[in-house]
Amino acid sequence: MPLQSIYLDHSATTPLHSEVLESMMPFLADQHGNPGSLHRAGRVARKAVEQARSQVASLIHAEPREILFTGSGTEANNLILTGLHSPSEPQRSLPLCSAIEHHSVLDPTRNARAKQQQSEAFLPVNSIGLIEPEALAEAFSSKPRLVSVMFANNEIGTIQPLDAIIERSHQAGILVHTDAVQAVGKIPIDVRHLAIDALTISAHKIHGPKGIGACFVKHGVGIRPMMRGGAQENGRRAGTENVAGIVGFGTAAALASRQLHDWRHVATLRDQLESTLINSIPRSWINGAQGPRLPHISNIAFRGIEGEPVMLALDAEGIAVGTGAACSSGSLDPSHVLLAMGQSYEEAHAAIRISLSQNTSEEELQSLCHKLPPIIERLRTV
Ligand SMILES: Cc1ncc(COP(=O)(O)O)c(C=O)c1O
Structure with a gap:
């Protein structure tokens, strides 16, 4: 079997950047202090954590105190879906989300609604994967506490009309969260300009380490902790901080900020790839291409065959692609x-x-364009 030499699954995860690894190394080796300790070793760790907080905040134009580190994007989403509330109306408890969210938003939403004997209800999307803001009015009749709509979808890359969604939600007195795990670092995001109440980020999607995430929670918005114990993260997330992971996240965020202007050529390559594949493979189509999209995702389908054998055949040729969300690809x-x-x-x-x-x-x-058409032809004949 050839070595995996071509990696085209960056929405699942990205390789660690060498500068990220370099910045983490001291905190995996000799700088072992606990940021909660008051002695010198503790202060060194605290300073590193706070610098990383500023770097992550700066990527989305937040204030450092509005960034809360978590163990993953999944944890950040769960924390927000279960705990974000308006301090003036803590009794409102029902979250609402779109039908195309990542499972780390969908499942806590389902769970919270089931606990209150409320039926499942999701904001619908149209045939190109976009929420139509006009659909919100009906969904708001259940008086949700929070609406969660992802910035951009992880399977097809479509970017949601968040401005309109936030405006209508705020008019109805409803908080808005966005899962920006796929969008952060690919397109400019300014939480102040957007007037969003909460947002999720994950380090491993921007060449940072796995197992570290963050949420932005707007100053003044309430968040009930899920994890209880110590007073870390201002009492909002107990547990000794993953210092090396946080430092790596900070470096990855600083790199992403520096390279934010550099995605146009990726979109051009993606568009060329799509037109070559569509022209060379009959009965194939692109999902979500008709709306605004992230520059790096292409979701392509082939009539009559399933994505999984295609992915496995490409894998045998040394090319890694995905079939939708990595965490549900076992299903x-x-x-x-x-x-x-x-x-x-x-x-x-x-x-x-x-x-x-x-x-x-x-x-x-080019290698993918060369290898994929015969794979599809072969799979269609078996
Ligand atoms: C849109 C979206 N949200 C949340 C997550 C979960 O992030 P993490 O892998 O850090 O738990 C992912 C990961 O694929 C994602 O794509």
Whole structure:
């Protein structure tokens, strides 16, 4: 089996940047202080954590005190969905989210609604994967505490009309959260300008380490902790800080800020890739391409075959792609995102996700364009 030499699954995770690793090394080796300790070793760790907090805050134009570190994007989403509340109305408890959210938003939303004997209800999307802000009025009749709409989707890359969603939600007195795990570092995000109440980020999607995430919680908005114990993170997330992970996250955020202007060529490569594949593979289509999209994600489907064997055949050729969200790829369920867009079970099973980075080369994509058509032809004949 050839070595995995072409990696096109950057929406699942990204390789650690060498500068990130370098910044983490002292905190994995000799700088072992606990940021909660008052002695010198503790103060060194505290300073490093606070510098990282400023770096993460700066990437989204937040204040450092509005950044709360968590153990993952998943934890940040759970924390917000279960605990974000307006201090003036802490009794309102029902969250609401769109039908195409990541499971770390969908599941806590489902859970919270079930606990209150409320039926499942999700904000619908149209056939290109976008929420139509006009649909909000009906959903708001249940008086939710919070609406969660992802900044951009992890399977198809579509960017939601957040401005309009936030405006309508705030008019109805409802807080808004956005899961920006896929969007952060790819497109400029300014939480002040957006007037969002909470937002989720994960380090490993921007060349940082795995197992470290963060949420932005607007100053003045309440958050009930999920984890109880120590007073870390201002009493909002107990547990000794993952200092090395946080430092790596800070460096990754600083790098992402520096390279934010550099995604146009990635979109160009992605568009060329799509047109080559569509022209060379009959009965194939791109999901979500009709709306605004992140520059690095392509979701392509092939009628009559499932995405999983395509992914496995490419893997055998040394090319790594995804089939939707990495964390649900062990399941045989069709994509809930594509189903919500009105596709049939067969169509929603038929897609692979190709996701690029700023380092993806034209040669790598040419190799994919060369190897994929015969794979599809072979799979269609078995
Ligand atoms: C949109 C979205 N939200 C949340 C997550 C979860 O982040 P983490 O892997 O840090 O738990 C992911 C990961 O794939 C994601 O794509």
